[in-house]
Amino acid sequence: MLATPKMQTVLNLVQTSSKEELIWINGYIAGIINEQQATEVDNQKPIRVNNKITIVYATETGNSKQLATQFASIAKKNKLPVKLYSVDQYVFNQLPKENILIVVISTQGDGEPPAAAKVFFNSLFSENIQLNNLSYAVVGLGDSSYPEFCKAGVDVDTQLAKLGANRLQQLLKCDVEYEAVAMHWFHELLQILKNQQSPIQQQSQNNTISITGKNEKKFYEGYVTKQILLNDVGSTHNTYHIELSVADIDYLPGDSIGIYPENNPETVQSIVDCLQLNPNYIVEWRGEKFTIENLLKKKVNIHYLSEKWIQNYAQFVQCEIPLTRMDLLDLLKIYPINPKNQLNEIIQLLTPQLPRLYTIASAPNVHDDSLHLTVNLETFLVQQTIKYGVGSSYLKNLEVGSQLSFFVQKNKRFKLPESHIPVIMIAHGTGIAPFRSFLHQRDANGDEGLNWLFFENQNFVTDFLYQTEIQNWLALGHLNNLHVCFQKNIFQSSTLTEQLINNSDELLQLINNGAYIYVSGEKEYTGSVIDDALLQIMENKNGKEAALAKLQQLKKEGRYVKEIY
Numbered sequence: 229m230l231a232t233p234k235m236q237t238v239l240n241l242v243q244t245s246s247k248e249e250l251i252w253i254n255g256y257i258a259g260i261i262n263e264q265q266a267t268e269v270d271n272q273k274p275i276r277v278n279n280k281i282t283i284v285y286a287t288e289t290g291n292s293k294q295l296a297t298q299f300a301s302i303a304k305k306n307k308l309p310v311k312l313y314s315v316d317q318y319v320f321n322q323l324p325k326e327n328i329l330i331v332v333i334s335t336q337g338d339g340e341p342p343a344a345a346k347v348f349f350n351s352l353f354s355e356n357i358q359l360n361n362l363s364y365a366v367v368g369l370g371d372s373s374y375p376e377f378c379k380a381g382v383d384v385d386t387q388l389a390k391l392g393a394n395r396l397q398q399l400l401k402c403d404v405e406y407e408a409v410a411m412h413w414f415h416e417l418l419q420i421l422k423n424q425q426s427p428i429q430q431q432s433q434n435n436t437i438s439i440t441g442k443n444e445k446k447f448y449e450g451y452v453t454k455q456i457l458l459n460d461v462g463s464t465h466n467t468y469h470i471e472l473s474v475a476d477i478d479y480l481p482g483d484s485i486g487i488y489p490e491n492n493p494e495t496v497q498s499i500v501d502c503l504q505l506n507p508n509y510i511v512e513w514r515g516e517k518f519t520i521e522n523l524l525k526k527k528v529n530i531h532y533l534s535e536k537w538i539q540n541y542a543q544f545v546q547c548e549i550p551l552t553r554m555d556l557l558d559l560l561k562i563y564p565i566n567p568k569n570q571l572n573e574i575i576q577l578l579t580p581q582l583p584r585l586y587t588i589a590s591a592p593n594v595h596d597d598s599l600h601l602t603v604n605l606e607t608f609l610v611q612q613t614i615k616y617g618v619g620s621s622y623l624k625n626l627e628v629g630s631q632l633s634f635f636v637q638k639n640k641r642f643k644l645p646e647s648h649i650p651v652i653m654i655a656h657g658t659g660i661a662p663f664r665s666f667l668h669q670r671d672a673n674g675d676e677g678l679n680w681l682f683f684e685n686q687n688f689v690t691d692f693l694y695q696t697e698i699q700n701w702l703a704l705g706h707l708n709n710l711h712v713c714f715q716k717n718i719f720q721s722s723t724l725t726e727q728l729i730n731n732s733d734e735l736l737q738l739i740n741n742g743a744y745i746y747v748s749g750e751k752e753y754t755g756s757v758i759d760d761a762l763l764q765i766m767e768n769k770n771g772k773e774a775a776l777a778k779l780q781q782l783k784k785e786g787r788y789v790k791e792i793y
């Protein structure tokens with residue numbers, strides 16, 4: 229087994245090599261192995277561990293669950309006694325009785341654990357327990373574009389050690405490309421268990437392996453070529469179809485792009501004025517020098533600052549500030565700082581701007597060097613003032629000809645199946661974006677699998693996004709079935725759930741014929757309500773338990789996938 233630094237070297241080599249170079253490397257290594265095998269005796273021993281292994285995962289979008297399930301299945305294949313739990317199913321007071329615990333946990337929000345881990349976290353950090361008999365190892369899943377990289381994993385790992393548990397293996401902090409590294413880490417852990425090595429805590433000074441794929445992120449430069457408002461006059465929504473011209477882009481339907489939005493120049497100017505500074509005033513932030521204007525515009529988050537951030541600010545300005553989230557400008561206006569001696573501290577507190585993800589609405593086989601997005605201008609009311617989403621307003625304000633830098637965020641789960649397999653697409657609002665991509669791609673490929681679309685939005689007259697294209701596909705028979713529902717329709721109002729239930733028999737038949745089900749849109753409209761509707765459809769024929777089992781199976785097989793925000 230390779231030690232992790234060697235593994236990283238191999239991964240780097242693989243990722244930076246061309247196809248031809250990889251073929252050469254493959255042959256070279258195969259040659260060496262063939263030579264050695266002639267003289268080597270196989271000394272692989274089966275792994276024997278007597279103590280039960282408990283694997284607990286905490287996930288928001290399924291990656292940690294998938295990884296933990298793979299770990300459990302490898303352990304089972306090695307005849308190890310293993311139990312797998314979702315964190316919200318795990319009974320916390322069992323923890324002191326465990327022997328070996330493996331935690332796989334992702335990080336969400338601003339460094340928060342997934343919602344399902346709330347109770348576990350509260351107990352872990354508040355209960356006075358001794359875990360001296362517990363040995364453990366933690367894998368954190370995250371994305372190094374976020375400032376709090378794998379924070380939830382770090383927190384669990386640190387807290388378990390604090391409570392007296394023995395760290396078996398270094399914390400692994402995984403970036404977006406994590407499978408190979410995580411598998412390698414797990415095999416190393418199995419070797420540790422097999423050799424019954426003493427915990428590494430005392431042996432190693434470094435308790436963390438951080439595998440960041442930051443350098444792998446390739447940035448593309450695109451130019452805005454079109455921006456069309458998709459809603460008609462009278463709509464309460466502003467949804468834009470944005471086209472970018474970009475050369476040699478590599479993506480598949482279901483992928484997203486990530487952008488780092490710039491903050492609104494007028495807001496930045498107001499902050500600079502509030503601080504009584506010249507826009508060209510030079511400040512240092514995280515080891516680099518910027519003009520204050522550029523820092524506030526391009527590098528840091530100035531909106532909807534977290535409660536924790538506001539409380540840190542309160543300490544600097546020595547004011548009582550209620551527990552709330554606020555924009556930097558409002559904060560500076562209500563609780564001003566003294567720019568002479570507090571500016572630097574406040575600058576150092578600022579956190580980097582986070583990337584915003586938008587699912588791609590174009591298809592690589594159809595739109596060549598043109599990439600399409602469907603962007604709804606987020607609008608919300610804060611204390612009687614209308615505010616706009618940072619990412620969506622930045623994109624909406626880009627004029628034709630403006631340059632946009634972005635990276636492609638692959639989504640391995642949200643992928644089209646083989647050409648003959650039916651697909652059921654369920655979308656709310658801008659959730660239509662990946663399905664426009666799917667339908668274009670399948671059309672261009674001449675795929676014969678059936679395509680069903682369920683689409684929900686506000687109003688038929690004003691909010692039927694991509695109506696002409698969708699109705700053309702329907703007329704031509706590429707789209708085999710279309711069900712639309714509009715919440716504010718005077719004549720006929722229905723919901724996605726009702727439309728799904730109304731088509732129960734046909735849907736069940738499609739599912740039994742191997743259909744893939746995709747859901748995309750806002751959580752409120754496409755979250756558990758769609759699970760419930762599908763369960764109801766399957767329950768009618770097979771009963772509750774069988775329906776639950778079937779839904780679980782569909783998820784496990786990657787035939788029921790969601791892109792929810």
Ligand SMILES: Cc1cc2nc3c(=O)[nH]c(=O)nc-3n(C[C@H](O)[C@H](O)[C@H](O)COP(=O)(O)O)c2cc1C
Nearest residue numbers: 287288289290291292334337339370371374377378
């Ligand atoms: C809304 C959102 C917020 C995120 N915040 C963080 C973060 O603060 N730190 C981090 O390392 N990763 C962050 N991530 C990345 C996820 O942890 C990463 O995609 C992970 O693979 C998800 O695993 P899961 O499917 O098990 O939840 C965030 C992802 C999303 C969608």
